[in-house]
Amino acid sequence: MQKITKAVIPAAGLGTRFLPATKALPKEMLPIVDTPNIQYIVEEAVKAGIKDILIIISGSKEAIEDYFDVNAELEMRLKASKKDKQADEIRAITDMANIVYIRQKEPKGLGHAVLSAKPFIGNEPFAVLLGDDLITSDEKPAIGELIAAYYKTNGGTILGCKRVSKDVLHKYGVVKPVKDGTKGLFEINDFVEKPKDPSLAPSDVACLGRYVLPGCIFDYLEKTKAGVGGEIQLTDAIKASMETNPCYAKIFTGTRYDIGDKFGYVKAIIDFALKREDLGKEVKDYIKQLAKTL
Numbered sequence: 001m002q003k004i005t006k007a008v009i010p011a012a013g014l015g016t017r018f019l020p021a022t023k024a025l026p027k028e029m030l031p032i033v034d035t036p037n038i039q040y041i042v043e044e045a046v047k048a049g050i051k052d053i054l055i056i057i058s059g060s061k062e063a064i065e066d067y068f069d070v071n072a073e074l075e076m077r078l079k080a081s082k083k084d085k086q087a088d089e090i091r092a093i094t095d096m097a098n099i100v101y102i103r104q105k106e107p108k109g110l111g112h113a114v115l116s117a118k119p120f121i122g123n124e125p126f127a128v129l130l131g132d133d134l135i136t137s138d139e140k141p142a143i144g145e146l147i148a149a150y151y152k153t154n155g156g157t158i159l160g161c162k163r164v165s166k167d168v169l170h171k172y173g174v175v176k177p178v179k180d181g182t183k184g185l186f187e188i189n190d191f192v193e194k195p196k197d198p199s200l201a202p203s204d205v206a207c208l209g210r211y212v213l214p215g216c217i218f219d220y221l222e223k224t225k226a227g228v229g230g231e232i233q234l235t236d237a238i239k240a241s242m243e244t245n246p247c248y249a250k251i252f253t254g255t256r257y258d259i260g261d262k263f264g265y266v267k268a269i270i271d272f273a274l275k276r277e278d279l280g281k282e283v284k285d286y287i288k289q290l291a292k293t294l
């Protein structure tokens with residue numbers, strides 16, 4: 001079985017739900033307090049043992065490249081003003097992983113973005129992490145759990161999933177288990193993309209932005225025609241690939257925030273701020289005070 005050594009982070013979407021900010025700023029650079037969310041995504045891959053990372057960007061996403069690049073002048077200035085700790089933190093961002101970039105020329109959908117990773121990946125299995133889905137975990141990183149599932153299933157396609165409530169099923173791809181029961185890790189043979197009504201959903205388990213895909217996915221992506229919204233959908237190619245590669249849902253343990261959505265983003269900032277040593281107490285006192293006035 002081939003090892004997973006590479007990850008792809010598609011970050012070329014338009015981010016229309018976050019306009020006007022995303023007119024000039026990639027949504028992956030929106031800070032969770034003081035750290036752009038894409039840093040957390042890269043850290044998740046690194047914690048899972050992946051150092052070779054491809055970020056798929058579009059024309060207006062230079063800020064992402066700049067963020068992971070060395071900024072010698074800033075480091076020098078921080079050191080000159082005796083801010084060595086900050087200088088080291090800035091350098092650590094650059095040293096964390098080997099990051100390369102490919103441009104998706106047009107925003108033709110997530111499937112199209114992943115297809116542009118073909119020259120970097122070749123024919124190997126690989127991990128995919130979407131920047132919209134921020135997952136925190138005190139235990140194993142979510143993508144690490146999916147990679148473990150890949151080895152356990154002898155090279156299966158793995159979809160990172162969570163059980164969600166009925167009222168939000170319409171936002172996600174919902175998996176159809178082969179057998180009854182949806183615990184931990186289980187084989188699936190279909191999924192329904194954004195079911196209009198909960199009764200059309202084959203389970204309450206939704207795919208949430210983490211994948212381990214086989215190298216053959218590129219053959220299927222090349223054959224995939226534009227689907228919902230005129231975009232090339234990754235889910236259509238995954239469905240087609242089930243004919244040759246068994247597919248499994250892995251329910252990951254961490255907490256997931258949908259930060260492509262404004263409310264999800266606000267929740268992430270509050271939770272992250274509450275957990276920080278330098279801010280937690282102040283933020284908690286403020287929320288308590290605020291709650292009295294609501």
Ligand code: UTP
Binds near residue numbers: 109
């Ligand atoms: P979304 O469906 O959230 O699309 O993409 P979006 O355009 O980024 O955001 P909204 O809905 O307009 O607000 C899911 C993931 O796929 C990437 C996005 O960057 C995001 O990580 N993506 C999407 C691409 O890389 N290219 C695309 O053409 C579309």
